[in-house]
Amino acid sequence: MRLLFCSRPAYGHLYPMMPLALAAREAGHEVVFATTGRFVEMLPAVGFAAVDAGITMEAARAQLDGADWFSRFGRQDGRPDLAVAARFFIEVLGTRSAADLAPRLDELAPDVVVYEQGEFGAAVAAGAAGIPAVCHAISPRALIPALEPASRRHLARLWERHGVRSPALDVFTGDAYVDIVPDSLQLASFLDDAARITVRPTPWAEPGAALPAWVGARGRPLVYLTLGTVVGQAGNLAPAIEALGRLDADVLVALGSATDDGLRGRAGNVHVVPFVDQRGVLPHADLVVHHGGSGTMLGALAHARRQLLLPKGADQFFNADALRNAGMATVLEPGVASADAIEAAARAALDTPVPARVLTARDEIAAMPPPAAALDAVLDRVAGRSARAPLVQPSLTG
Template sequence: MRILFTSLASYGHLYPLLPLASAARDAGHDVVYATGPGFHPTLEKAGLEPVTAGLTLHEAFGLLFAGDTRSRYEVPEAELNEAIGKAFGRLLPTRFMTDLAPLLAEREPDLVVYEMGNPGGAFAAHQAGIPAIAHGFGRVSSGGPMDHISEQLGVFAAELGLDGDTRFFWGQPFVDICPPSVQAPEFAAGARRVPLRPVGWSEPGDLPPGVESRDRGRPLVYLTLGTTGASQAHLLTSALRGLASLDAEVLVATGPAVDVAALGEVPSNVRLEAWVPQSELLPHVDLVVHHGGSGTTLGAFAAGAPQLLMPQGADQFTNADAVVGAGAGAKLVGDELTTEAVRETAGRLLADRAVADVVRGLAEEVAGMPSPEEVAAQLPQYG
């Protein structure tokens, strides 16, 4: 079977698809992966054939704000949400459609698997008469910028002759890596879900020294604000100071958007790392403090770790609400996010037995979901 996978060129959008794409390849299918060239080395390391398609998020927003000298934080929320709707609901899908059309004609895949943030894959498949299924990257959110995206996509899809609710991806099967108990109820009830266990994916690499051999009597707290511009030095510093005052080891993944020098000197119980293999690290962690990105949220569910979320944008707020609603952690938003609040909340979560029971149950729920190999075996029925 010939299968084309496609996603936006972003860690949070591409990494969730790699386990299924790799399992499909291992099952003997002819797999090609279409995304931006910046992630082609990652795909090659995973043993997948990359091809170029689409714009990056930076390119898309560069086009929308061409000539605008304001920083992202100077743009009013309403204007920013409208731009997000245009980027994800029209600009990015259009470019992916354009780039995928000749590729689909040349490769003639039997099935297109498109990441939910890249509906251009669905639109291109529809125009080529090829079956398509969606692949999620986390909880399906609504509200805020998501409503603007859905509105734009609904108009675009109607122009192409695709009927159905955009929230449920035009009635197509949807590979859902979110545990059912924390998935959006409306989506879980209405979509044609194909459950898939969220398997973390990291670039191959070693864990920081001492993580595997450390004394488990002292908790390990992992702090990350992800790989996007949401990573701000002042926010990281505030959280870091609060965590450093705990009787715990603190491992901070600073990511590419933070100047480590700007963090200054850190206490002896804090370790700064530009990058860590997160999927390998999480099973060793006692608390995850993060921005609310889908990959980290699901990874913590799978690892059975409590979470303290500090959401900054996009779907991070609804992810935080889901974690809090499940009893699996806490959130700090806006003015609540102080050094003292981080210290107090993190200390409470580390000692809370009720939270420990909840996250243990979530880990068991994730472990019981179908594996990538099991879902790869189902793919021929959708082609």
């Protein structure tokens, strides 16, 4: 079969899809990605054809009234304004990716479109063309009931642009829903949904991602700090670096897309690197301090690691709520996340045994089907829905 994977150009949106795409390729299926930005060059380097579709997050932010991303999205308590989020992901990002993809679907001829949870434009383009559309989760489902009311008019407008007034496809679920979230963190009302197909969250890193040699040769605890590739700016990292530098521990900081400007004078136990092989770090970490991104959250759970969350935006507050409500992590929201508070929470976490519910989540994740099995279930679910023309073979970078 021919599968078209569609993703926003962001690590936390694309990386969770890679294990399913790799499983599809290994099973002999034809796989193409539709995204933009740096990933249009990265994907061919790892053996996938890539179509340039959509716009980058930075370009989309500039369109959103030219406002700063976080000041525009954040409410006074730091949590995202879902009305603005709906406009951003559907009216700005979704409109462009749907417009770019729709005229190319006959050329690409996919049997199935697999779109990540935030790629509404791809879902609409596929649904309007009658192509089976599979939603790939990137975070727990709890976000959807909150976002859906704010999204209705934007989605209706987007469907109408593509000639559909009464869509049969629910873009929040798809014809099938590939769920990387274990039962203990998933919305209870969604656990038995007929569309849900679970898959074990499997970390993926680009070739060349490294693990510092000293990580495996230590005499004291390791604290791993990352605020991801969107919110990991020096101003956000500085209080956590100051706090963790006070601990009798080795601290590994992954900057992501940030620079170390403004992080001078840090303690000698703090080691800062641009990127790190997170798959290699997590088995060694005694405490993971992070923003609440799904990849880090699920990776830490898979290794039964203690977690301290410092959510900053997007779905991070929903992830943090899910972990806190399940008794699996400590959460400090923006208004209380001072250096002193982070230090106290980190000390308490290191002095406390791993919660029993974290061990349960680890076992749930280990028991989830691997990507190859989930792929079979997905293709069985949509079999016979589409018969497309031959795929135009890759030089698909334009």
